[in-house]
Structure formats: structure tokens, C-alpha cells
Amino acid sequence: MKFFVDTADVDEIRELNDMGLVDGVTTNPSLILKSGRDIMEVTKEICSMVDGPVSAEVTATDYEGMMSEAAVLAKIADNICIKLPLTLDGLKACKALTAAGHKTNVTLCFSANQALLAAKAGATYISPFIGRIDDMAIDGMELIAEIRQIYDNYGYTTEILAASIRSVNHVKDAALIGADVATVPPSTLKALVKHPLTDKGLETFLADWQKTGQKIS
Numbered sequence: 001m002k003f004f005v006d007t008a009d010v011d012e013i014r015e016l017n018d019m020g021l022v023d024g025v026t027t028n029p030s031l032i033l034k035s036g037r038d039i040m041e042v043t044k045e046i047c048s049m050v051d052g053p054v055s056a057e058v059t060a061t062d063y064e065g066m067m068s069e070a071a072v073l074a075k076i077a078d079n080i081c082i083k084l085p086l087t088l089d090g091l092k093a094c095k096a097l098t099a100a101g102h103k104t105n106v107t108l109c110f111s112a113n114q115a116l117l118a119a120k121a122g123a124t125y126i127s128p129f130i131g132r133i134d135d136m137a138i139d140g141m142e143l144i145a146e147i148r149q150i151y152d153n154y155g156y157t158t159e160i161l162a163a164s165i166r167s168v169n170h171v172k173d174a175a176l177i178g179a180d181v182a183t184v185p186p187s188t189l190k191a192l193v194k195h196p197l198t199d200k201g202l203e204t205f206l207a208d209w210q211k212t213g214q215k216i217s
Helices: 010-018 029-035 039-049 063-074 088-099 112-120 130-134 140-154 168-177 186-191 196-212
Strands: 002-006 024-026 054-057 080-085 103-109 125-128 159-162 181-184
Touching: 002 010, 002 186, 010 039, 010 186, 024 181, 029 039, 039 054, 054 103, 063 080, 063 088, 080 088, 088 103, 088 112, 103 112, 112 125, 112 140, 125 140, 130 140, 130 168, 140 159, 140 168, 159 168, 168 181, 168 186, 181 186
Parallel strands: 002 024, 002 181, 024 054, 054 080, 080 103, 103 125, 125 159, 159 181
Antiparallel strands: none
């Protein structure tokens, strides 16, 4: 599974990228707002830090507006991935941008039917929102499983990018089902390493080592 970091905070991206944990980055208008920086400036900086795709989202809701904004965003860097809403105009833009050689990320997916349409439009990535579906008392992982089966049935190459992830269990379950990518907040990505038995084992090893009176030098 690939990990995309869901943030526009360059310090957090740099820290995780230095650990070798970053395969890409996803941003959206809310994350840009949180960063407090100009979208072009911060996105360019992010693109220079990571080798993988960096999703930058259009804000227009009509086809012409999406294509106009996509042209601007695509000029930021070669690894820009144009993020589009899962609407009819968004799908039309997805088809056109994919045909022109751009990577695309169709976002705000909440049903398998929507994911099927995105794949037919040639989307590079489809972003089903697990957490928001869970908020409706529906198991978001069922959606990941449905999309995985449909894509496998017909050989679609669109990658499933599990989004709106809120826990380490979301990451594990998405990986078990076969999601290609998980886009996660930095705090969740760091939490994947944690386990109480790891901490306890390390504490025991260090205590025993101290008793030996030895040094590695």
C-alpha cells in the first residue's frame, strides 16, 4: 500500500518524507486554509519536496472553470495531480485531462456507482471517503470492498485511494481489502508505529543492557 500524506503543512511533510514514508500528498481547500499560505506557493514547495503525485484541487464547479483552473495548477510542477469533484462536469473534466496526459484524482466518492463512473472517465485515483460514511452509521470499508471487486471484475486501472481516514484501524482494514493507497493525516501515519508491547519490550531490553555495564563503541 502507498501512503499519501493528507496535509498542506510542509514541515510535517518534510519530516515524514525524510523517513521514507511518503509516496504522495493530497491537499484540498480546507487544508490550504489551515496552512494559512497561498495555494500556488505552498503547492509548489510541496511538489519540490516529494517525488510522488501531489493532488491540487480545483474549486470551480463547471467544466470550463475546472479546465481553466486545472491548466493553472498543472503548470506548478510535473508531479501535480488534478483533483476533481465527483460530478458530471468533474467527470467530463477528468476524461479531458486524462486524455491530455494529466494525473487525476476524483474526490468526494460515496458510492460504488460513482467509483465506476470515475474509472470509466479514466481517473488515475478515486477517493472514497471512509470516515464520512462511518459518520452515517454505515461501514465505509464495505464501499472499499465493493469498488475493489468492481475494478477487479473489469480490469480498471484506476487506483483506490482510501480517504477520510481517522484511525489506524481504517488503514489496516483498507490494506486488507486491497486499497491501493491510503491518504492519512500525519498524526495517524505516525501512530501506525505504536504498540504497547513494542514500548514494553524496548524498555526491558534497555534495562537489561544497562545492567551489563557495556557500551557499543
